[in-house]
Amino acid sequence: MKNELFIPDSDPTIAGYPLSWWKKHHELPLHIFYEPIIRQNLRAFKCIFERLYPKGQVCFAAKACTHKPVLKIAHQEDCGADVASYNEARCALEAGIPASKLDLNGNCKEDFLLRKAIDLGMNVIADCIEEIEQIEIIAREQKKRVRVLLRISGYDLGQVTDDSVFTAGLWTKFGTPLGVVPDFINTLDRFTHVQVVGFHTHIGSQITKVEPYLSVIAQLITLGHLLNQAGGRCEVINIGGGFPVRYVDKSTWHDTTTRIGEGYAAFRRGDLSKSFVWHDGPAGFGSDDDFHVHLDHWSGERFYSEHPKEKMLEALLLGEITLDGKKIMTVEALRQLGEPTLTIEPGRSIMEDSGVTLARVGIVKTVAHHHNLVCLEMGITSHGESLIEKPVKRWEIANENTTRAAKPFEAFIGGNLCFSGDMISKYKVLLQRPPKRGDIILIHHTGAYTSSLFASASNSYPRPARILATGEGGIELLKKRDSYHDIVE
Ligand SMILES: Cc1ncc(COP(=O)(O)O)c(C=O)c1O
Incomplete structure (x- = not known):
């Protein structure tokens, strides 16, 4: 090929x-x-799982390119799909992906969509506790029991990337703030039609570094243990998508950020001849933390990664996380949790x-x-x-x-x-x-x-x-x- x-x-x-x-x-x-590149990308992720953690599941993020022939490719490659609307779900189902391999995401799902998902047996990623309450009502009406993952956000991960593509910090409309989850886990008995089977986080898109992922994996595994201790069973840990693409090589990325910094410094001196950014902004050198420009530190979105696409997954599985103050290999930590399915939802890195x-x-x-x-x-x-x-x-x-x-x-x-x-x-x-x-x-x-x-x-x-x-x-x-x-x- x-x-x-x-x-x-x-x-x-x-x-x-x-x-x-x-x-x-x-x-x-x-x-x-x-098509050959789409297949190659899906296979590359699957190969990493086969080699390092066979209980991995690739759910292609349909939103990256929602067309039936594309979802058919995902199906032929034995992948599921992350869907975030009725039409995404319908397109995936019509492409042949079974409902049991669909993860329904979204921060504001309509009742009819939840009904459909429950009826067909999709995995529902509840955005928040309030949504779980609503899912319980609908599932009770339908006399069904539904498997639900709770989406977590509110992490303190520092400056991961540009705010426009970061979905797991404090100021995000997505997910449930991490701090409230332990208490919630202790109240799960009150749900008779919802079974919380794990936790989900999508950090954002184009996450070029391993550290935010490793930190999130550690937190999700910790919640998994709390769930097990509370009498439940953590069957799934879902770390979302965000696997980065290497848009340019290292030296081009270095040259580009250097030119942006030099252009901005020249602009501040009144010299517009070196501008590399339209309208002379500081671009990724502007910091959200203190509202200052730091020309020695790029805090915006990065278009180069040492670990592009499946290499990021490999680095995560071979990497170490910190649990209870102790370092442990990710794969070992997952085993100690009872080998839950580790789901990923790559979109950009596939397409x-x-x-x-x-x-x-x-x-x-x-x-x-x-x-x-x-x-x-x-x-x-x-x-x-x-x-x-x-x-x-x-x-x-x-x-x-x-x-x-x-x-x-x-x-x-x-x-x-x-x-x-x-x-x-x-x-x-x-x-x-x-x-x-x-x-x-x-x-x-x-x-x-x-x-x-x-x-x-x-x-x-x-x-x-x-x-x-x-x-x-x-x-x-x-x-x-x-x-x-x-x-x-
Ligand atoms: C919940 C969820 N999962 C996965 C993805 C896919 O992210 P990416 O295309 O960066 O892999 C997104 C993108 O917005 C998302 O919201």
Whole structure:
């Protein structure tokens, strides 16, 4: 199976087809996904479990790319799914994943969704104690007993990543504050239709370091012991998703953060010629803790990790946690808890590097103190990630791909929508030569969330098509491009 998504050339190959073929058969912008990489990613996680902790369960986070052919791949690879809405659940079920392998997440599930989940026998991840009370009422009405995990948050993990992708701290709408859980465990007898079988945490997305995971695993295992001591049985520990993607290599990440810091320092001296961040913010050097800028410490989201994807799982299983003041290997601690199922819910790490986006260059100009700006014939709504994060990614000009100028062409990237927040890259991207109108830009790592997160037909531009290339010559339309009628009627 050929796993290379992009093979550079004057007419490069993308997911098994030349760029000229994609241009001839599809309108741009276009989101392309490549099945062999999705499979490879799922298998890699499963392999780690098989080797180090066979009681592991991979539940693909459907929200990362909710299309039936994608969920079918997860099913064929013997994975379950994390679903967070009725339609995600329906899509997973229609793809063949049995209800018993679906984990229902969400901080505000509707009654009809809970009813459906209980009826079909999904695993419900209760967001909070209040939700458990509601689940008890519904399960009693349905005369069913339901297996529930309680989602925990409120951890003191320090500055893990940018707030926009952190879901386990104090200020989060998700989960139950850790501190209240021990007392709650002692009241579980009052539930006759809810069986709490374990605990869940999703720290956030793109968690690049092992420490927050290890800390959370220790807390979840501690709660597991409390549950066992209270007469229950901890059968599942679910550590959510967040497994990071290595968007750029180490030296590019270092160069990028250095340029951001230097640009900001120059801006503070009144020199705007070095700006690397649109509008001259400190980006990840700004600290949420003391509201100051620390140019020696990046506290924002990181786009490089020493432990990308399944390597993070490996590092966690081989790592050590602290329980009752003593260090113990994660795997050993799980065994001592009675070998619960260890569930993970990876989304980004399964999909992100399986996808690329193609968009045509419309305008190349200079703005604000002679910085280059490339405007694409695509809006930020087709690259929704940039609305909540400032991703650092690999970009290139896809056509005449091997032509290289002596120096990279540095530019901010804007979209074509009529609002000034429509900046697709607020960090400068480095292109291999100066682009011109009609060139095709390829953005790497757009397989998860990016194409759907805020997809809309803003300004009545159509939402682009999403295509899955199977790697065996097959092409599947995941979502068709909007027509005029889809947009205005
Ligand atoms: C509960 C839960 N699990 C898993 C995920 C997947 O996270 P990621 O795509 O970072 O792996 C998410 C993402 O928001 C989530 O909310």
